[in-house]
């Protein structure tokens with residue numbers, strides 16, 4: 001069994017890539033909706049939540065757990081690995097390495113939550129993988145919460161996105177890393193703004209490939225999906241059509257379920 005979790009519906013972008021790559025695997029998706037967003041919380045709070053969620057997924061029999069959240073990975077993946085040494089843990093980190101490799105202008109940007117933007121882990125990732133490429137970190141407070149509302153293309157948000165992206169594009173940025181799993185669902189808003197000036201870089205497929213490498217027996221299940229949440233679980237299933245993920249609903253083995261974690 002493969003467990004995938006996030007603060008909310010953002011990690012569904014990663015779950016979808018995993019479900020495509022591992023069509024027979026049994027998957028559990030847990031959204032910590034009672035405690036979202038993670039992106040404006042301090043590290044100790046995020047670590048506590050992540051360890052609680054991890055324990056719940058381990059107790060449900062997950063041998064592979066995907067932290068489908070850049071914020072949780074930055075704040076807590078090391079503690080998570082230490083707490084669950086027998087579990088294969090896959091973190092999600094902004095695609096600085098592929099973006100730097102693809103950049104022609106030598107200027108890239110990372111869009112992220114406030115917590116990820118200030119994290120030591122992102123600074124290390126940039127030091128390790130950006131080389132000579134200049135990286136601009138753009139904190140986007142409120143964007144993940146916007147995705148949760150499913151009001152994705154309202155004019156006020158389009159304006160806000162333009163305000164964040166215009167200076168980056170003016171500086172010659174040609175790769176924009178989506179450093180929060182919620183932001184994958186903002187592509188229909190972001191793409192028209194960046195046009196042909198920059199590419200949006202998402203790591204969901206790379207994470208799915210890592211899951212394929214680690215899955216072992218977990219790859220061979222009954223193609224069943226369970227959706228769990230710490231608040232309002234029905235919202236997860238209801239969100240699938242608006243996110244372009246109706247097909248994931250066909251793998252549901254039961255109604256979405258409330259969990260206490």
Ligand code: DGL
Pocket residue numbers: 006007008010011036037038039040068069070071072113116144179180181182
């Ligand atoms: N989806 C998460 C991420 O990748 C966190 C969003 C939030 O809860 O602030 O960072």
